Amino acid sequence: MSYKTIVAIIQTPKDSERLLHAVMPLAARLGSHVVGVHAEALPMPMTTGMGFPDADFITTASELNRKRAAELESHFSAQCADSAVASEWRAVESFSGDSAVAARAAARTADVVVASEADPKETTHSADLDALLYDTGRPVLLVPLAGMNAGPFGKVLVAWNGTREAARAAFDALPFIMEADETIVVTVDADDELSSSASQLAAALARHGAHVSVSALKASGRSVADVIAGQVAISGADLLVMGAYGHSRLREFLFGGVTRSVLERMPVATFMSR
Incomplete structure (x- = not known):
């Protein structure tokens, strides 16, 4: 028995650094395929002072979301290539922008899900870990804010x-x-x-x-x-x-x-x- 498919929940750039530092050595050691999942929130419609939809705001917000998602994908792909780990990237847009919620379907077909401990200082950007525990039927490995050892657990x-x-x-x-x-x-x-x-x-x-x-x-x-x-x-x-x-x-x-x-x-x- 081994973990051959790992779903990595990547919510923020801070998550990405800490999480991939833990996931890459694990995947390389076990010969795992890593699925990186990231979600961006759909821009909420805003109105101008005249009551009309603010198209400029929606366009700007969408561009920022795409830029952030592209940067996270680039970092993920580079880490996987450096570690010689097979991988795929799944980026989605959702109302919540919660990567854990968006990853539930992918998680149900994985051996294990890896996510970061919620940072109390980032309450508006933390992934919903309960969604993974309650809704996927899969085990979840949580990486603490302090990080975890790269090698096997002793x-x-x-x-x-x-x-x-x-x-x-x-x-x-x-x-x-x-x-x-x-x-x-x-x-x-x-x-x-x-x-x-x-x-x-x-x-x-x-x-x-x-x-x-x-x-x-x-x-x-x-x-x-x-x-x-x-x-x-x-x-x-x-x-x-x-x-x-x-x-x-x-x-x-x-x-x-x-x-x-x-x-x-x-x-x-x-x-x-x-």
């Missing part, structure tokens, strides 16, 4: 709560887990049933040749997200694997949750499935 931390989403993530991440020097299956405040399933997961992953251990953690008054982030730091893990949105998106938005907390404060490269 230590993988699997956050295990026994849910369908966690199971999807663990096995979707097998190519990374098999490359890693060490994988740690982590539970938080586990009962006997969850502890048993964590051991069974470790054994299943080990049958693929992975080097796996289990770590049972106590929350001790902390949130699960804080416990996981702390363990990532203590263990030196460079990839976090977890299920996404075990609760509804509305519930996580209203009351918080592990997925939402990790998306807002990503400790390392994070691999999510739902």
Whole structure:
């Protein structure tokens, strides 16, 4: 098993630099085909002071959009050529201009989607990562703002709560887990049933040749997200694997949750499935 088709979500020039620095070594190592997807927002009609459509504004906005898309495509193509990676570019125009939303159809035919962590300073230009997690059925590798290692991940931390989403993530991440020097299956405040399933997961992953251990953690008054982030730091893990949105998106938005907390404060490269 390997990731032979990768969809790369390229929302902004900043995204492009950080994302392709992560995607190119990965694609070259795995012999993957990379599909770059970028969306520009359709210019919204404006009116002049006389109430007539402002044709000059629409023309100027369209030209700026085409110029930005062309620059991103040029950078993408150059990076792929330098890394000897097979690739294709898909640029679209949409009302939202959201590259993640525009990439949903392409993502459904890929092995894995790679996107950048949302930058809190760029709220108007961030891609909708929830659209990828909820609407594609494919795993998503999120590159943190600080970037990620170019080589194989050395230590993988699997956050295990026994849910369908966690199971999807663990096995979707097998190519990374098999490359890693060490994988740690982590539970938080586990009962006997969850502890048993964590051991069974470790054994299943080990049958693929992975080097796996289990770590049972106590929350001790902390949130699960804080416990996981702390363990990532203590263990030196460079990839976090977890299920996404075990609760509804509305519930996580209203009351918080592990997925939402990790998306807002990503400790390392994070691999999510739902």
